[in-house]
Structure formats: C-alpha cells, structure tokens
Amino acid sequence: MRSTTRYLAMGLASVMLAACSHKDKDAPLAFVPADTPYVVANLDVLDDSTRKALLAQADAQLPSQLAQIDAAADRLATKDPDAARLLRALRAEFNGKTVEGFAQSAGLDLKGYSAFYGLGMAPVLRFQLSDPAAFEAFIGRLETAYGKKLDVASAGKQSYRKYVSAESGAELILATVAKQAVVALLPANPSPAVLREALGLDRPQKSMQDDGRLAVLAKTKGYKKWLVGELNLTRALPLVFSGKDALIGAIMQAHAEAESAKTGEPVANQLQTSPACSTDAARIAARVPTISFGYTRLDARHQDGRMDIALADDISKAFAGLKVDLPGLGNTGKAPFDLSVALPVSNLRTFWLAQADAVTAKPFSCPALSDLNDSFTKLGPAMQKAAIPPFGDLLGVRIALDSLAPNANSSLPTFSGRLVLATSNPAGLLAMGQMMVPALAQLKPSSNGKPVALPPQMAAMLGQPAWVAMGDKALALGVGNGEEAKLADMLKEPGGSAGQMTRMHLNGAMYLSWVQLMQDKVDTFTAAASAMGKSEDSANDETNDAAARSKAQFAAMKLQAERIDSIDAEMHVDSHGMVITSQTVLK
DSSP states (O other): HHHHHHHHHHHHHHHHHHHHSSOOOSSSGGGSSSTSSSEEEEOOOHHHHHHHHHHHHHHEEEEHHHHHHHHHHHHHHHHHHHHHHHHHHHHHTTOOOHHHHHHHHHHBTTOOOOEEEEETEEEEEEBBSSSSHHHHHHHHHHHHHHTTTEEEEEEEEEEEEEETTTTTTTTEEEEEEEEEEEEEEEESSSSSHHHHHHHHSOOOOSSSHHHHHHHHHHHTTTTOOOOOOEHHHHHHHHHHSOOHHHHHHHHHHHHHHHHHHHHOOHHHHHOOOOTTHHHHHHHHHHTSEEEEEEEEEOOOOOOOEEEEEEOOOOHHHHHTTTTOTTTTTTOOOSSSSEEEEEEOOHHHHHHHEEEEEEEHOOOOOOOOGHHHHHHHHHHHHHHHHHSTTTTEEEEEEEEEEEEEEEOOOSSSOEEEEEEEESSSSSHHHHHHHHHHHGGGGGOOOOTTTEEEEOOOOHHHHHTSSSEEEEOOSEEEESTTTHHHHHHHHHHTTOOOTTTTEEEEEEEHHHHHHHEEEHHHHHHHHHHHHHHHHHHHHHHHHHHHHHHHHHHHHHHHHHHHHHEEEHHHEEEEETTTTTEEEEEEOOO
16 A cells, blocks of 8 residues: 555656646746736747748738838937937848748747736837847847947846937837847836846746746637737726836826926926826726737638637626627628628617716716716717617618729729618618608618619619618618629528627638729829929928838738638627637638
8 A cells, every 4th residue: 555655646746747847937928927917928839830831921921011110210210310220220130031031040939939028017028049149149230230339238147238218218128138038118227126027037926927827818718829918907007097107107207308398397297197097097997807819720721810808797798698680690701891790779879878877977087087088978968869760770780892993983993792781670761761862762672672773863873783672670782783683682691699799701802902902092192292292302202212111011911912812700799708709711
C-alpha cells in the first residue's frame, strides 16, 4: 500500500511539475497585470501554412497601410515636425520589403508570442525577438533616417531609448529586454514605478498568465488561441474620466497648457475633475462591462472571427427572446450583397424610453458627460414620435443587390436588386407612400406577394423597370430586369430566430465593384480639385500627393478584394449580451 501511495504521489507531482513548467515565466503575458483595462495576446503560435497565408494577405494590404503612415506624417508636419520625421523613418524601413522581410530585418519573431496591454491606460507592446541584435540595428536605422539619436536613459541597469513629445505630454520608449522588445507610450517623465513595470523590471503582483483569464475566455467563447482580446470598460472608463490615470492626466496637462497659452485660462481651472466623474463612468460601464474578441477559425482559406459585447441584464432580456418577422433574416443571403437589419421600432421605443426615464430621474453629474443628459432629454420626445404609423409599425429592412456598376450618364451607379420593408401594417405603409407620391396611387398589390409593375413615369426615374409586391408582414420593391420573379419567394423567407438582429452576405465580385466605384468617385473629386488649384503650385503638389496616396490605398483594396470569395456576418443578442460573428472565405 505504501508503494502504491508513493507511486501515486510521484505521478501527481510529475503532472503538477509538467503543468507548472508549461508556463514560461518570461512569456509576454507574465508581465501583463491581471487588472489591466485592455489586452490583446496570442496564447499559441500559428502553423506554418496559415502564417504564410496571412503574410500574403498582409503584403496585399501593406501599400494601403504605408499610404496611411504617409498621410499621418503629412498631418503632423506643421504641428509636430519631429514626430512626422520619426513616422517617415519608420515608413522608410518598409521600402522594398515584404512584411516578413521587414520582420526579419528588425529581428521580430513571427513564430513567437506577443501581448498588447495597458498599464492603466498607457499602452505597452511586448513581443519576442528572434534576433535582439537585429532589433537594435533596426532602431539605429530609425535614428539615422530620423536625423538624430533618440534620448538614451536607464532604469537601474536597463537602458532604453525614448522620444518625448512636449505637445502631447507623452513619451515613447523602446527597449530590448533579454529576448523581447518593449514599446510603450507613457506619460512624459513617468514615475520610476511605472517605468520599471513597463520595462518588466518589476512584475505585477498578479499577472494575466497567473489568472489564466484569456485561456478561460477562449474556451468559453470558442476563440482560437492565436489571438484573444479583451477590453474591460469597468476599469477603462473610470480611469479615463476620473483624471487619475497617469497618461490621461499628462495628455490633459499638455492640452491645458497649450490652451492657457492661447486664451489665458489658468491650467488648474481646466484640470479640475468632479468626484462624480468616476461614479458616472462606472455607471455607464455597468451597462456594457466588457468587450472580447478572437478568431474562431483561421487557416489558409478561412478567417472567422467573433466579438462578444457583455450587456447589463435588462438590456439582454429586452432583446434576447425577441423574434423579428423580417423575411430573410433567418436565412443566409444568396445575393452578391444581402443585408438584413431588424428594426423593431415598437420594442426599441420601449427600451429607449426606459433609458431616457432612468437618466432623467438620475442625471449624470460629471461635467464631461453633460451632453449625455441633453441627449437623453431629447430622446424621450423622439421616441414618443416614433410610435406614429407607419414608422412605429416598422420591423426591419433588407437590401439585396444583384448587380452594381458605374453609370456613364449619371453620378449614381446602375444597379439591380430588391428592397424589403418588414412592417406589422404593410397596407398602411403603401398607403403612406401613395399619399407622398401620387403616381403610386394606381398600384393595387394584393397580400399574396404577386408583383405589380410601377407606373412608367416611376420606372423612367429609376432608369429601368421596377415592381412592388406585398406580403402579410412586408412590402417589397424590385428594380431591374428579372427582379419581379424573385419578390414572391423573398417575402416567404423565414424571419429571425430569438435574439437575431442582423445578417449580411457579400461576395468578392460585389466587394470589388464597391472598391472600383469608390475609386472612381475619389478620382473625379481629385481631378476637379487639381483643376481648381492648378494656379497654385503648393496646392497642386498637395493634391497630387493625396492622389498618389489614394491610388496606393485603392490598389491595395483591390488586391484584397480579388482574394475574397465571400464575407458573411451575423449579430444576435443572448442572455449574456451581443454576439457578432463573421466568416471570410478566401479564393
């Protein structure tokens, strides 16, 4: 018996040791405080094939991202020229490189672990390095392109570089700590305690790795371990509104000093914060306590994600059991673009009236939230008006587009598709439309879904034939050849299940059409702006630069669209809150 007990104890000890050894004491999550207001991290690394596919996607998006960096640098050029130069130095590191090439040259470990989190509201990014020397060389190249060395400082024996922005009241720090890189935005001249914790010299009393919350969250919500994020509003909002967060306080101080220089308003007056702000912020956060997100499927062809928005019980209960009779909300859309949105006005009116009454009975006392009191005061009367038919009878709307193309003779595109308005009184909605548009008075659709052609003058306005059909709970409009044949079946499609609020389907071809239409609009506007400003060289140069950035962004968007087979999304409310899911299929 003793032998059996001894072997059992040894076996149990081995299991416990294995479990403990599985946790790397220097993993990025080991430095993240358990009470951080926000965190995004990977709990596992991607397999090689998926990593390769995601890098290809990142390369397709890279020109657009670089164009955005260029635009940001241009905006900063006059207000903060040093920051603009630093951004351009970073931008230059990507010249002629893929994302993977940049990562290798900077010593970043694409097969490693990383975490983005807050020390209070101050953001910290910690990621593993494959080559610390390469990362140091990368910082050196940044300094060369920037035109001067970054300030070097130290905390104990740990050195770091920093860039201080007097305008924002914050400083950016960069450090190599063992085989990890640390990038953090801290208040200018941070306290030694904040600096040491950001660098990882002092560990939090309890870390995210210790409490395992992200792992539990991933298991509960079905997130894969490759990326899990959480925003805790019960922590974040009081920090933002109380004035007690170090970074927020430093930013407010810098803004107040700049404002004082312009207007003479004493800085102390501007920085006064009511004690009620923390209480009011906590009150708001209690309505939406947390937001979490993660991938639910990720491979070479699929990118599925989920976002969970926790809601107060009364909000969830108001919508979790609600079934909306919007035809098609219960089906996955088949049209190239198919969007169904539940808008049960009667239920929404009841809910928002209750919210308005609650704020009226107990207004927010924080001066920064006074606008909310005004908004809710106006909301009550607006919701009362929402009861007036036919708007008060509305249940939802569905838009299904079958084609979308530029129109050489009009600023509006040519399209074909269907519009469904779900309502508890479709005949009343039609009657209202006939009162507003007398040409519709001759329409007499029955409730069997049989389409009736719009009068010739209405079809002429649309530039193509159109039909109206009516069902028991909806009115439908079809525009374009052949659309009339789809209306009757569309009106018979199932409504939403309990709590279902939104559904969308978009295929890659339609996405590409959208991108092309947006580009055409921007090109037309840019050409007009260039023609107007051609007499002024400086204005014309700015227009040309903007056009070049726009061209790069749209080129990247087109490359991305060409890789997409379809995108589907759905939103519903359950007993815990709002759930938003998406599924992207790549070609």
